[in-house]
Amino acid sequence: MLSEFSLIDRYFAQRARQHTRRAALGIGDDCALIAPAAGEMLAVSTDMLVEGRHFFADVDPHALGHKALAVNLSDLAAMGAAPLGFTLACALPKPREDWLAAFSAGLFELADRYDCELIGGDTTAGPLNLCLTVFGSVRQDAALRRDAARDGDDIWVSGTPGDARAGLGVLRGEWQTSGADAAADVAHFRRALEYPEPRVALGLALRGVARAALDLSDGLAGDLRHILERSRLAAAIDVDALPVSPALARLPRAVQLQCALAGGDDYELCFTAARDQREAVEAAAQQAGVRVTRIGTMSALTSPAAAVPAIAWRDAAGAPLDLTLQGFDHFHAD
Template sequence: MGEFELIESFFWRRPGQGPRRAVVGNGDDCAVIAPAPGMQLAVSTDTLVEGRHFLSTVDPRRLGHKALAVNLSDLAACGAQPLAFTLALTLPRVDATWLQAFAQGLLDLADEHECELIGGDTTAGPLAIGITVMGEVPVGQTLLRSGARAGDDIWVSGFPGEARLALEAFRGTLHPGLSGDAFDATRLAMEAPDPRVALGVGLRGVASAAVDVSDGLLGDLGHVLRRSGVGAMLALDTLPLSPWLAARPRAEQLDCILAGGDDYELVFTAPPARREAVAALGDTLGLVLSRIGRIEAEPGVRLHVSGLDGEGDATPVPNRWASFDHFRG
């Protein structure tokens, strides 16, 4: 099977298949898209490399889902509604069964979010997946990392840490290990995360800043703090625990939640006056939203064992909780 036959067999969307948002879709040298009047384009790119971002044993359907999900998560963090994406796929060989499952996972999620595949590239080489996603957001309503202010609450969606727990299970570092149900649930969190697009859109006009958790909660919150020129207090006893993490030793819980990464939950800040709006949004979406700290004027992060009021002894941030970095030695 050649390159163009591969594209037509697995990734070509015919009339009536999937969303049609582009003025000119795939099949020409360039796609042409136009955001609606009063909207701006939000654009993000991510690459997934076998052995670095995913295991060689991953179900290809889940891999297709995750490849797009991690990009949609970036749009969510900016409050953008998905519009379209391109796919650059590097393959060691053409495996029709693998490609069928990968494309199904990718395009099912694309259809769920009405995000059109409008072009890309295929080439031979070690397995790698590059996606550039485009979304639209009303002018002046983009959520940025630079908007946090002293006094704002810090919130996190869902249950960060499950993906890291699954990874450690694969590595064989957990003692005791995970049971069948716990392993299946955390593996799903790692391999097929749910991008919080509806939450991001709902946070327009509510949140002051936002970021998605890809490299660890502390590290990604740190991006907000640096861009906003502020610091933070986190109350460790307010961190949300899934049933699987709740059963683990406390040190393991904190390692997974604060430094695990690969969660694709949203960490966001909002003024205290918006607490009811945040709670209502969580209820509407059926999503757990946990208030875990507050923004402070003093730079740096202070961890408190208990209490959102910051009472009690502060805990220093261990080096092992540093944000993930592909090039750190």
């Protein structure tokens, strides 16, 4: 068995040292030293992933390495911040070399694509737990904040939310794909669940175009509420406008809605922009190579004292839909 230090060294520190460019001081000292670009702020986000909660015990470690960083890069994307680096703290039941080799490969393949350096970390024995903290750079006045939406803004979403939740449902046996595309659909859903793509390029392209933004980690219905609460607004969503992947469209309509509205783990961006920015939003999406869809409108609160900002769900004809879905809460049942 490798000792802690040689294990960290082989799979993380050696690699980190080879790639250290931006940090003035990286792995191997008490602290790393980094700075945002001149005139910019450091954007910081942290996410903890726990076995049995965020991934299955038998998850492919390569996919887990990818996803652990992807969900953190997604937070940078949602602020319009450019990735700089990250720290990795992990508890491992025992240091298995094959597991670490695959995990670190998945992690660094994504890190390299976004030029995001490993600058520090901690490793200990314990129930499998991954905690990443990611650092990006953004001008303070260009950051896409949750409290920046305004009355009348369009509401947009990237990609096709719901596919990750559909993948989880297939793995759990909640529903099955069928027909000629059954196997391809399963592969599509699993890829959405295991290899989410952080929308970093879209977040960067939306600076100066979008107002508020966040990433969909807990589901559109739950996450959108965060923008509503912080911006003190209400929203109307055209449920028929929700972009649905061809694979998800082949599942029953009720499953589609459950996945697209209450499914977590998509890491697509939900953002608002002024009506006169529609062409600019489309241009940003094209530049980033990501599909975006306009799904609704922000509106003033009917009563400023309303305790819970409301989302009005409507169909394409404008008729109200009664949906009692919500984003999942980690201390409640999913």
